[in-house]
Amino acid sequence: MGNETTRREELLVVAARLFSRKGYHATSMQDIADELNILRGSLYHYIESKEGLLYELMELGIQTLMERVRPIVESDLPPDEKLARLIQQHTVTIASYPDFMAVFLHELKSLSPPRRERILAYRQEYDHLVRRILVEGVECGVFRPVDVRVVSFALLGMVNWVYQWYSPDGPRSAEEIGAIFANVVLQGVLERPEK
Amino acid sequence: MGNETTRREELLVVAARLFSRKGYHATSMQDIADELNILRGSLYHYIESKEGLLYELMELGIQTLMERVRPIVESDLPPDEKLARLIQQHTVTIASYPDFMAVFLHELKSLSPPRRERILAYRQEYDHLVRRILVEGVECGVFRPVDVRVVSFALLGMVNWVYQWYSPDGPRSAEEIGAIFANVVLQGVLERPEK
């Protein structure tokens, strides 16, 4: 780790930025090479192919997300606390690595079937983590008896959308946004009468 | 209207399907022409350019959404009822035209700046509609004093994400999904003690 970045990591970061801003197919090897001040053929000293590069970026994205969220799910906190922390952690992670996360969320269709299958497996694993919390909460009566599948999609849409509008210069930090999200999902927006 | 579809409308439908499945840049004029059984040069009898075609599809998407949602916002229903109906209508619209909506939500970055600006204006207009309901609800005490900006993004993420997973063959109709969404946003998932 430390402060040194290898040339290869530099390549990955540049590619993630370009892929997320312009899209995978709209970004040429030329574009990436220009940013690194080398010729486009030279990129193949670091990567196997353009699509291999895309796959690597997406795998990095989903793995980062998963290793940050899994400990929460497997902890022994009460379900409502787990859900709140998951929502917040997911939000913060997306805000921390917006380029990688945008690529991961956007470019699944740009992968060839075998690689797409592998990323889809990751994604389903992650979906399962989210649902486990909901099932747990409903079973022990902390949550109302909601449709777990639909609510988990609602939740994922809410947090995944963050990369579309979040800016570090905005009025709220990623932590605050995560907390607001969690609050809405748990309590709803409706004001309640005293009794 | 009626049952007759012109060749041009056929083109738009085919293009929307291909753009949404493979992405704009990954879809060639060849691909579109093949689907219509003509040569790719012949497409220019109907459209001005590939990007002009994309713009037209996106405009169709956002306009459809807006003309279905605006009457709800401008009605004189109470804010909680307005919000529930907006969420449901948005969900149903996305489920009804998934190809057009996916293109509208995904391909903004594929437009050149002038056209992108115009679509962005539509989108901001739509965002404004959503926020108006929230502000209204907070002001008259029906909603808790939430951060309107962040909550509106939460809400939009939730409903926009629908195109990623909805299937007409799934266990729930778009109307049901919309109702579940509205319920979560209004009430939250938390069970509440009797008193």
Place this chain on the structure above:
DNA sequence: CCACCAATCAAACGGTTGTTTGGTTCTCAC
């Protein structure tokens, strides 16, 4: 000082891209 190796260049490859041009076919109104 030599040998190695990572990093990069230079040049070419076959293929595809979006778009233009000018001509052809077909249908239908008058």
Place this chain on the structure above:
DNA sequence: GTGAGAACCAAACAACCGTTTGATTGGTGG
């Protein structure tokens, strides 16, 4: 039955694509 216009073809255009090959550079350990 002739003129008009819509629908489409055939062919070409320059530009760019991802990838491969073999040579070259510069630094570093022995």
